[in-house]
Amino acid sequence: MDFKVMLQQANVAPLALSARFGVEREGQRVDSTGSLAKSPHPTTFGNRNYHPYIQTDFAETQLELITPVTNSPAELMQWLAAIHDVAYRSLPEQEALWPLSMPPALPENECEIKLAELDAFEDVLYRRYLAREYGRRKQMVSGIHFNFEFGADLMQALHGQEPTLPFQDFQTEVYMKVARNYLRYHWLITYLYGAAPISEANYFMDQPASVEPLRSIRNSKYGYRNHEDVKVSYGSLEQYLADIAKLVETGKLSEDKEYYAPLRLRGGKRVQDLKQSGIRYIELRDIDIQPFERYGFSAKQAEFLQVFLLLMLWLPEEETPEWVAQGAGQNDAVALEHPYAKTAYQAEGEWLLAEMQQMMEELHLPLVSDFLSWSQACLQDPTLTVAAQLLAKAEASSQKAVAIQLAEEYRHLAWEKPYQLAGFTDMELSTQILLFDAIQKGVKGTILDQADQFLQLDFAGRREYVKNANMTSKDSYVVPLMMANKTVTKKVLQQAGFPVPAGGEYDDIASALRAFPHYQNRAIVVKPKSTNYGLGISIFKEPTTLANYEQALNIAFSEDSAVLVEEFLPGTEYRFFVLDGQVKGIMLRVPANVVGDGQHSVRELVAQKNQDPLRGTHHRSPLELIQLGPIEELMLAEQGYTFDSVVPTGVTVYLRENSNVSTGGDSIDMTDEIPQDYQAAAAAAVNALGAKISGIDLIIPDLTVPAKTPGAYGIIEANFNPAMHMHVYPYAGKSRRLTMAVLKYLFPEIE
């Protein structure tokens, strides 16, 4: 089969970049001095026995971060970034991830390297075996595993060229060719991306030290690899499996999975499952951690590897054992070269890149990054390679110092905006935080629609869907519809005996005016039926005139086709977040304000308050920046100030009348301050609505009055998708991790 010709077909070429990607990134936990962490694997990660994202590899300090299968390099990096964010922010204070493949200084006594404390005894036994057979030090080396699968549409289009072969066999042939050619040419990857030039203390305690620096100690004979007598053929899948089976049979390998190669053929759960499943994807295991990439890997590298693997299918090959052996030899040699030296295989490298360029042109591959020119430049100038770059920095100080600095930098970045989840910062904040918690606890998350905040969550064998972080299967369809309608909400609450403001709904000015007699003797609120951010609301705290009433109606009707007129309830408004019958958080929202210090102007005080990293714009921060616009100016003027007024010490100046966080208001957690009887009343009201998750707003004039006293409180409205981020990251008071509460409500099995 001539795969090159097949790839060139008009119905195949456009699909050439269709693929799926996954990455596993190993990394040692270190303290701020760059020493291996003493702490056990954090319990906040839930149970590592089934954790889909965060595991431990060989050692207790060796995290393994695993992305799900993704459909593009961009999506791959989203997940890799998010999982790193979770990992960093779940580690004990000052711990970070060592940014190099080569481990930090190891203990002199090998036994002080603690094996990962796994539950399954067979996993523990296997690690003990590896420690015994290869030594613990080599197992501490970390890397990137890159999983790659050709897209189903590409594979089907290819198979359409050779339909007589069963699809699964065809697919296996594709991957076998890619594997052979990869093993033949992967030295180029080592050349470009090798990043393990120098070892740290005690790595070479058990073997003669290498002459450093090298391109990649990890990819050289000094890295972890099988013993010399372990040889496996790549001539065919059958031969490959038979060879491995024989090695196990003869005791040269303890089990199939001990066979270690730069590229692993993947299908079923175990190696021998490949017999039934055929090869479904491949795993590259020879990628060093990229120290200058925040997540040890990059989208550009993923694109390069994808095109390189496509090239492996495109290029001719020889199906001889020598072919693979030659590749292994060249890779060994390249790994041992000095990072600043030109490679011995320069010519072959140039040929490979020229072939790559030609293939890209012939297939019209629409790629975004510049990996080709970068690779070409690296071949000409070895100092541009990753190993050389790391070496150069290490020479200026030490590799350890460089690594500590990078680790610290990445840790700092992860904590810069702790409410965000890297990779998903364009999603709503509550969804970011919920997804953070899901990743942390090992709840498998799938983004069904990123713009629509639609998640699929899998855990403990069950599947749940979540939209906007708390719209779930727990509530029934009609209940949020009820809460979306203020009139219906009030009627239902009133029928159930809860105090709601008296009033009426009107569809036109005329009928609202006719009802004036009902309102003329009391304090009232006139508001659009569907309010957003307080627009169109008029409050009359004293009985008002017909003329004022009419004006208020006009304002309200300009916002909505239906208007509510309600008695005004004096008091303080509190938001009760109720979940499954329990109050999980109570929030007081205070209008945008600054407190004077007798020295600074309002303008300066606002600028100062806006420094808070919790403040931002467009609802992508827990708090919004306080604005200095016309509304704020007017509000200040009413208090006798301008933006340039210096406010006396201790005096609070309000810049807004409305208390919305969205207009710069402060959120203050009051959960521990609100008496139990009010909490019970809020929970009961939500229950009366039939809701499981709701944010219900109570007006309470005096917290010392028992809730059961008539007039003690009134219910303003109930919200079916209440904001959670403001509870998690309040301006003042205790943080309430409502996202975790939602997650545990959906999956009580979470530890």
Place this chain on the structure above:
Amino acid sequence: MDFKVMLQQANVAPLALSARFGVEREGQRVDSTGSLAKSPHPTTFGNRNYHPYIQTDFAETQLELITPVTNSPAELMQWLAAIHDVAYRSLPEQEALWPLSMPPALPENECEIKLAELDAFEDVLYRRYLAREYGRRKQMVSGIHFNFEFGADLMQALHGQEPTLPFQDFQTEVYMKVARNYLRYHWLITYLYGAAPISEANYFMDQPASVEPLRSIRNSKYGYRNHEDVKVSYGSLEQYLADIAKLVETGKLSEDKEYYAPLRLRGGKRVQDLKQSGIRYIELRDIDIQPFERYGFSAKQAEFLQVFLLLMLWLPEEETPEWVAQGAGQNDAVALEHPYAKTAYQAEGEWLLAEMQQMMEELHLPLVSDFLSWSQACLQDPTLTVAAQLLAKAEASSQKAVAIQLAEEYRHLAWEKPYQLAGFTDMELSTQILLFDAIQKGVKGTILDQADQFLQLDFAGRREYVKNANMTSKDSYVVPLMMANKTVTKKVLQQAGFPVPAGGEYDDIASALRAFPHYQNRAIVVKPKSTNYGLGISIFKEPTTLANYEQALNIAFSEDSAVLVEEFLPGTEYRFFVLDGQVKGIMLRVPANVVGDGQHSVRELVAQKNQDPLRGTHHRSPLELIQLGPIEELMLAEQGYTFDSVVPTGVTVYLRENSNVSTGGDSIDMTDEIPQDYQAAAAAAVNALGAKISGIDLIIPDLTVPAKTPGAYGIIEANFNPAMHMHVYPYAGKSRRLTMAVLKYLFPEIE
């Protein structure tokens, strides 16, 4: 207490018209010849033992239609109209309601008047007792019972003037005064609204006949009333209750409720409960059925009665037994007057209306109807009264002929648009039909928000909420959100193994253009992610060019910020309505079309097809009128026609490409034509989405191919609030009463 002064207070007067209203309307079922119906009470009404709206009174033929408690005359009439619509359309063909208080011709043998066949033996016994004691004929007289309650805010404001008296006692005093004055002055009601001038055959078999015509046989001594020796005092509630108790004790009444009066004091369930409850409202029982009103009663009359009852509180009174006795005497006399004659109490009538006018002016009552001038005119000219109007018509033919004609007219009106529910025609059609079914089966419906299609339903001790006729508690919150998102729907269906069109979602033109390679070799559909009525959709049934693709993207992006590109599935689209795992209806929608006859032009054929009473506008009919606009003109031109073309016999000409019913398409029920395996597939797909109520659209190229065959069908989308009216009233094929299916799903207890 001077109630007049109290009513004049500034905080009371504006509330004077605050009140609650209810009506019970009795009526004899008759056949088209005006004879008492022979049929039993229709079983379609469910169980009359607890039916809140439709009961039987004394006789099996005597319907009693009961409105719920309402807050305005307008709302009262909505319900009265709706219940009448349900009653009419549930009766056997040709049966109607006799529009008069006096019954139609009665059988010569009294025993042929069948007592209502009630389940409760005590109810049967009571009717037997009444038949024995008063004769069956008098019990056949029907009337209107008008329940009236002063508004809670009005009553509280009044009580505020006299706060020392306990509220309940105060309220009882109010109603006792109203009762005494009503009994004193209610002759005016008999004068104005009396409507029983003539009896039909055999009414007077058991008693000496009156000299007809009278103003109201029903309100005269010839109507049903207690025996002479039954006297009850209205001096106080205690005295009233004591008198009734004594009458029962001495055997002059069989039980409390046998006491019959023009006005009944109401509080608890039984008369003697008033001791505990006090009087909470009053029931006027002396209103004759208004023959010229479609529902036997009118909003204007409700307004008049309301103001009249307010006047009874306003006017002075005497708390003597003579006061009430004088009123009874005057009413007896007025009832016996000739309808054309002036009343003997003309002067008192003029005084009453003058007082009423003055009260209305002083209290600034904002009333809409002209009852005052009408009443004044009637006092001057007796021929304007209802009794006189009826008599005049009867003289021209016969009262029976007039009654038959009116009955037929009202029956015809009820059937004119059988898909509508009178009183609620501004609601969505599906909600109207659902409410119809609820009223029919005795499910208590409350309109929580009319414009928002929000109903509360109570039945069998349980409460359910329904929005837009099928958004209920049965579905979970997140499922409709899933169905609202086409991409999410497809992903979930695909994961579950259902065939959906391959494709992608794009947020900008650039990324959609980059994906062109995936689509260039196949038939595709380009559409906005959220489509409405087929806007912005381009279909390429053959592979298309990049230029066309880009144009289609521009069109789609002009409708939405996200666009879907999908493979085009050829075949016919069917809508499967699935409820609780079962397919309840399958609809084929055909684009707007006419079939030629070789004689008429397209324009004429459309006009002819638009005659169908099922066609209307604005989704308030099951089908929409076919339009003759530019889109239709273009579509015709593509087929070589104009609006004036005469189409050959049998040739179908399409006026639209899209099949939406909203643009004049035809709905054709196919439930019995679609093979079971496709029905099972549709139900399984809805189940995979976790939905209980959904309309799911399948494309099926060939119904003879088994559904399990790959490519046999594809799922386009699932709808979370699928239209039901088009299934209930299809253009062709069998009607599927989906609304009833929803109702029975919510309340399986429905018989």
